[in-house]
Amino acid sequence: MKRIECVIRPVRLEAVKTALGELGVTGLTVSDVRGTGGAAGMESPMGRGYSMTLPPKIKIEIVTRDEDVEEVVQTVLAHARTGDPGDGVIWVLPAATAIRIRTGDEGEGVL
Template identity: 35%
Template sequence: MYKIEITTKHNKIGMLRDAYFKEGITGMTIINVSGQGNQKGKVEIYRGSQITANLMPRIRVEIIAKEEDVERIKDIALKTLASGQVGDGKIVILPVADVIRIRTGQSGYEAI
């Protein structure tokens, strides 16, 4: 099993969810996050003073998947989110040792 973490802009979450639902991928966790990367932050005016917001608000989608589904999940995200602009986001793919459903004690992919 693998965990796919997709971090992108808030305004793209609807498109990504729709693309996944269309392909039958419905199990995901969506989290509000903040981060700093190549975008460097943006300059804003707050109470008459110029400030730089270094942490940019983002959304993270986490999906646990079987190995054979990882490429398809990654490709859907790339096709849906890529605009060629800084800030499109990142995809991180991590191995998962186990998943346990607390209610039943079930483990492995069946626990998802």
């Protein structure tokens, strides 16, 4: 299993969510976050006065089977990308296990 974390523009959430639903993704977590990438800060010529803005973003978290990762990632890319700086980032991380709290069931079956 893999955990896919996506930080995207808030205005792209509905398009991404709809596309993931059409793909068959039935479980995801959505959070309001703030953050910036590597090019957001402005430094004065003397190395002082560093300014960083933290614009609002949306974080989507999905745990999926290994064989579905590429399709999920490509779907997010296709629906989140505007081509402008600030489109966001996607991380793909290992997920050791999943446990359904209600039943105690473990593994891919709880996805």
